[in-house]
Amino acid sequence: MNEAVFAQVREHVGAVAREAAVTNGVLALLIEPASLLEVVRALKNAFGFDMFLDVTAVDWPGREPRFDVVWHFYSTKHFVRVRVKTRVAVADPTVDTLAPFYGSARFMERECHEMYGIVFRGNDDLRPILLYEGFEGYPLRKDYPKQKEQPLVPYRDAKP
Amino acid sequence: MSTPVTGLPNPIRPAFEKGSTEGSVIVNIGPSHPATHGTIQIVAELSGERVLRTDVHCGYLHRGFEKECESHTWHNLIPYVDRLNYCSALINDFAYCEAVEKLMGIEITPRCRYLRTLLAEYSRIADHLTCIAAALMELGAMTAFLYLVTIRDYIYEHLADLTGARVTYSYGRIGGLAHDLPEGWLERLGGILDQMDTFTGRVHGLVDRNRIFIDRMRDVGVISTAEAVNWGFTGPILRSTGVPRDLRKDTPYLAYAELDFEVPTGIKGDNYDRYYVRMREIDESAHMIRQVMEMLPDGPLCVDDRRCTFPDKKLVYTEIESLINHFKLVMDGPQVPPGEVYSAHEGANGELGFYLVSVGGGVPWKVHCRSPSFVHMGGVHRMLDGYQLADVVPTFGSVNMIGGECDR
Numbered sequence: 001m002n003e004a005v006f007a008q009v010r011e012h013v014g015a016v017a018r019e020a021a022v023t024n025g026v027l028a029l030l031i032e033p034a035s036l037l038e039v040v041r042a043l044k045n046a047f048g049f050d051m052f053l054d055v056t057a058v059d060w061p062g063r064e065p066r067f068d069v070v071w072h073f074y075s076t077k078h079f080v081r082v083r084v085k086t087r088v089a090v091a092d093p094t095v096d097t098l099a100p101f102y103g104s105a106r107f108m109e110r111e112c113h114e115m116y117g118i119v120f121r122g123n124d125d126l127r128p129i130l131l132y133e134g135f136e137g138y139p140l141r142k143d144y145p146k147q148k149e150q151p152l153v154p155y156r157d158a159k160p
Numbered sequence: 161m162s163t164p165v166t167g168l169p170n171p172i173r174p175a176f177e178k179g180s181t182e183g184s185v186i187v188n189i190g191p192s193h194p195a196t197h198g199t200i201q202i203v204a205e206l207s208g209e210r211v212l213r214t215d216v217h218c219g220y221l222h223r224g225f226e227k228e229c230e231s232h233t234w235h236n237l238i239p240y241v242d243r244l245n246y247c248s249a250l251i252n253d254f255a256y257c258e259a260v261e262k263l264m265g266i267e268i269t270p271r272c273r274y275l276r277t278l279l280a281e282y283s284r285i286a287d288h289l290t291c292i293a294a295a296l297m298e299l300g301a302m303t304a305f306l307y308l309v310t311i312r313d314y315i316y317e318h319l320a321d322l323t324g325a326r327v328t329y330s331y332g333r334i335g336g337l338a339h340d341l342p343e344g345w346l347e348r349l350g351g352i353l354d355q356m357d358t359f360t361g362r363v364h365g366l367v368d369r370n371r372i373f374i375d376r377m378r379d380v381g382v383i384s385t386a387e388a389v390n391w392g393f394t395g396p397i398l399r400s401t402g403v404p405r406d407l408r409k410d411t412p413y414l415a416y417a418e419l420d421f422e423v424p425t426g427i428k429g430d431n432y433d434r435y436y437v438r439m440r441e442i443d444e445s446a447h448m449i450r451q452v453m454e455m456l457p458d459g460p461l462c463v464d465d466r467r468c469t470f471p472d473k474k475l476v477y478t479e480i481e482s483l484i485n486h487f488k489l490v491m492d493g494p495q496v497p498p499g500e501v502y503s504a505h506e507g508a509n510g511e512l513g514f515y516l517v518s519v520g521g522g523v524p525w526k527v528h529c530r531s532p533s534f535v536h537m538g539g540v541h542r543m544l545d546g547y548q549l550a551d552v553v554p555t556f557g558s559v560n561m562i563g564g565e566c567d568r
Contacts, residue, residue, distance in 0.1 A: 024262050024501040050389050053504075054530040058517055072502055072515065072530070076389060076403075079410040083502060104392035107538025115226075125175070130219035130567055132171035139227055146227055152171055 005078045009047055013039050026072075028083040033069075033095050036086060040071075044101050049073040049082055052102035055109055057116040059142045065089035069118055071098070088118065097123035115140040174203040175215040184212055187549075191220045195553045197294050198563045200537070202544070202552065209548050214541045218534070221567035229527035233493025234260055234334060235468075237527065242328040244529060244565035248287035248508040250279045250319075252565075253332030258413065259503035259514040260334045263496050264467060271459045272336050277415040278452040279331075280505070281445040282349075285356070286315045287508035287560075288396075288438040288445075295435065295557030296367065299376055304366050307359045314352045321345060334494055335469050336462025346453055353446045360442060368436075377432035381543040381555035384429060391539025394532055395510025397559065400437045401429035407506035418455070419448050434558040468494040493522025502530075509533055509560055533566035 006027045010020045016039060019030040031039050043049040053072035060066055065087040073082050088095060097120040098105040109120040110129040117138040120126065128135060132152060137144050179186060190201040199220035205212040225244070229237050241256040242249040254276045261268060268276075293308035316326040322345060323329035323338065331338045367373040383393070385401040398405050404423035408416040424440035426433025462469045466485055475482035496518045504513035510532030517526040536559055543555050 023499065024503070026502050028500075051394075052392055053511065053513060054515070054528070054535075056515065056526075056528045058526050070515070072513070074511070076405055081502060081504075102392070103387070103390040104535055104538045108392075108535065111534070127173055127175075128219070129217070130222040132219070133173050134169060139224065142230075144227075146224075146231060153168060 002078075002080045005047060005075070005080050009043070009082065012042055012046065026081045026083050028085065030085050030087075033086045033088055036084070036098075037096050039084060040073075040098055040101055043073055043082060043084075048075045048077040050076055052098065052104050052108070053081070055098075055105070055112050057112055057118050057140075059116065059140065061142045067093055067116060067118065069095050069112070093117055094119045094121050096121050099123055114138070117141070172201065172203075172217045176203075176205065176213070179205055180212065181207065183207065189552065191217075195298060196556055197298075198561045198566075200556070200561060200563070200566075202556075204544070204549070204552070206549060209550070211544055211547055211549055211552065214544045214552075216537050216540055218537050218561075218563075218566050221563040223568070225529065225568040226527055229524055231523065233522045234496055234524060235489070235493055237524070238332055239328065239330045241529075242330055244531060244568065245287070245507060245509065245512070245533070245562045246327055246564045247290045247562060248283035249328050250283040250331060251287075251505060251507050251512065253329065254280055254414070255503065255505035255507070255512050256514050257332040257334050258505070259501050259516050260468075260494070260496060262501045262503055263499050263516060263518055264334070264465075264494070265497075266335050266463055266465060266468065268335060269460050269463060270457045272461050272463075274415050274452050274456050275337060275341070275461070276332075277419070278449050278456070280414065281448045281452075282315065282319070284508045285442050285445045285449075286312050286319075288442050289315075291508075291557070291560040292363075292435060292438055295554060295560075296363075298553050298557050299373065301367060301373070304363045307363055311352070311356045311359050314355065318345075318348055318352060321348075333462065333469070335465055340461050346456075349449070349453065353449060356442070356446065360439060364439065374432065376551075376554055377435060377558075378430060379428075380431045380547055380551045381434075381558065382428055382430045383543050387542060388429065388539075391542060392535040393510065393539060394535070395507065396434055396437045396441065397429075397510065397536065399423065400426035400433035402426055407504060407511060411504075413505065415452065415455075416448075419451050421448050431554050431558045495522060496520070496524075504530070507532055509562065509565075510536070512565075529565070529568060531565035531568060533561045533563075534568070537561060537566055 016035040017029045017031050051074040053074050055071045058068040067088050069086050071084045109123050112118050113126045114128045114131045184205050184207045186205050188203055190196050191199045201217040203215040241252040244252045289308045289312040293305045297305035320326045323331040385403050388398045388401050402425050404425050406423040409423055421444045424437050426437050471482035471485050476486045498518050498520045500517045502515045504511050513530035515528040519525045
């Protein structure tokens, strides 16, 4: 069952995907940022990947382009998952928003934006969601120090 | 004495600050409000008592889970994942461990597989009991709350007998479990399940056909299947809309393929359906636990794999190989080969997924948690808008937002 769906997807998007391999039960596609909308449209409309599971990024300092942006989709018809991955550079970390396809994308992209600084072109609501207004930097990037503090409320003086 | 701080910046920027129609007002609910369990902030525009639109803000419990994970060994993360959904911590444990095991290519032992199934269902019962009890209490049903929380407390005490902790168990291990069942544990389990049947039966009798309850729950917070899928809803909320989508059936993991159980569904996805689906799931979980109790095989609990399983303490003190093995596992962590994995379990609230990236070695490169509560907060406004202000409380209760996994 899984293999049949995966084979169809591979055949369909094989031309635009740089890599398409099944790893740990998930079909992983590596695509160019420019073909994102085309691939997702095909996944949703032709193969029934109707649920947007999540979007996140992976930071690879020293690699060019530096970020992987990773989406996971699930099909509530075929019960399989697909991972779509693309690479963006730190100078212009922009990908297209998936909000036109999935209602939840607009909200979930906010987290990826605040944590990694990925810009989702076309998403007009990239306010912080887990962090707060005025937070500086992108905490899940590898060059953000773990111990760095940005308290909104100043610490009280411990001395009496 | 320090002077009180004034003039602090607003941590959020609401999506709207002015009413869309004349006479509407904007109120702020939370993040610390007695009627919402969980630190959540809802900015709502009201026309009289009617909610016109809402803007939901979470993040008040954010503690940098994913960042912290990147500087600890794979084993050290187990107490952290416990604190995601702290109402059913064992499900988090097992979902995380299974993701790491997939990366390492480990197949767990039969006894571990069945025990994890049993404990995951036991946790699901505790989670659903908490959710329903709190939701009923917010509607004024104090007796029903006490009935359900009594059983939940029996479960917590019982799990404390097994793991040493009431809420955050740290009981999963990569390749197994911390230790085997204590003597007499299964007998007590049977006793608690029987008591639970009595108490949930009483709750059914108290509220199912209660006029006040039905008026507050029926046709409130309605969501359709298509909308639920579009907004990423999973778990009891998606099932309440009438579709039997359950990862335990659709993508069987652990021992679920061998168990006989039904996937309860609702009729139209309102608050009442969500209450009823959870109550029915408690019954199904108890049914599954009783089956697993019969099937539980003997044999080793942990895999015999030196990459992840700690050697017996007696050997650590008597032979050098085991001492080194123990030392390396503690200091360097389990050596996980490079790769990436997305592994999902059916959590009590929906699809709980872990996306792990390893570059080899004992520390993860990236840990991402797909938490159902966070996704649900992105779509919860669909269930709040258009209803009464007082409906926010039961609707929010039926969504069962858990701050720990939502805000990570």
